[in-house]
Amino acid sequence: MQESLFSLPVVQQITPYLSQRQIGELPVIIVSHPRVRAAITLQGAHLLAWQPSGQQPVLWLSEKTPFAVGKAIRGGVPICWPWFGPAGEPAHGFARNQSWTLSAHDENEEGVILTFALESNAQTLKLWPHDFTLLARFRIGAHCEIELEAHGDFAATAALHSYFQVTDIAATEVSGLGNSFVDKVNDSAVGTSNGKQTYPGRIDRVFTAPEDCSVIHDKAGNRQIEVYHHYQSDVVTWNPGPELSCSMGDMANDGYKTMVCVETARINQPLVSAGESPARLATTFRLRNKV
Numbered sequence: 001m002q003e004s005l006f007s008l009p010v011v012q013q014i015t016p017y018l019s020q021r022q023i024g025e026l027p028v029i030i031v032s033h034p035r036v037r038a039a040i041t042l043q044g045a046h047l048l049a050w051q052p053s054g055q056q057p058v059l060w061l062s063e064k065t066p067f068a069v070g071k072a073i074r075g076g077v078p079i080c081w082p083w084f085g086p087a088g089e090p091a092h093g094f095a096r097n098q099s100w101t102l103s104a105h106d107e108n109e110e111g112v113i114l115t116f117a118l119e120s121n122a123q124t125l126k127l128w129p130h131d132f133t134l135l136a137r138f139r140i141g142a143h144c145e146i147e148l149e150a151h152g153d154f155a156a157t158a159a160l161h162s163y164f165q166v167t168d169i170a171a172t173e174v175s176g177l178g179n180s181f182v183d184k185v186n187d188s189a190v191g192t193s194n195g196k197q198t199y200p201g202r203i204d205r206v207f208t209a210p211e212d213c214s215v216i217h218d219k220a221g222n223r224q225i226e227v228y229h230h231y232q233s234d235v236v237t238w239n240p241g242p243e244l245s246c247s248m249g250d251m252a253n254d255g256y257k258t259m260v261c262v263e264t265a266r267i268n269q270p271l272v273s274a275g276e277s278p279a280r281l282a283t284t285f286r287l288r289n290k291v
């Protein structure tokens, strides 16, 4: 699936390392750099793939996701904004379904920096009555940093809803989540934990006092992925488990076995943008080298 992204025909070569291509109905920016490969659709400024050279793909992307105008993509890093979850329509806000523009790019021997922009428009104003400029900045190289910057006057909830590829969810543990959570599969009951999460079935938890770095221990793949959280108030971790995975049209029945979401979020403390002070939410992914 991910491999095929990099052999899509080039529509426009932007620089030696950057090209625009087309996947289904959606334009996609492909990064092909000696240090890293990556793909970002203009719809949603949605990172589909990030793969430092010499490594296996780090992000999970559903083989059954649609690439259709206005439809959410299953996998990669959806940007959930200006609300998280079912707080409004569409679920997880409209930013992931809107068409963004590539507003700036730069590159050097370490990688590339891409900035995407979304402005309030007639469609967004019908859904949410605020003028805004939303920027998503990606620093893509041996590490991957995503920074969301919201300009305007409003409060918003948000998540960088990252889906990671794991070898076997039954042998996966995420640490660094902090010791308190809201359990979305148990009537939003508040629970306490030792900051570590395993995935014996459907897990959907909002950790409300997370550490600044969560680590995905992919024991079967002998790999650890560090997920740094910046400006967060919460970290969500989600795996749908077998029943929900079977009922989701955009996920294979066994899709849940090779993915885990670790999401940098502002849910319990909304982001506040005011005048010259934009709100920010950011995450950094790093592969931890085994010693």
Ligand SMILES: O=P(O)(O)OC[C@H]1O[C@H](O)[C@H](O)[C@@H](O)[C@@H]1O
Binding pocket: 072, 085, 091, 092, 184, 204, 205, 236, 237, 238, 261
């Ligand atoms: O299906 P989506 O709207 O993309 O949401 C997928 C999942 O996102 C988050 O992880 C939420 O905590 C889950 O409750 C939700 O099921």
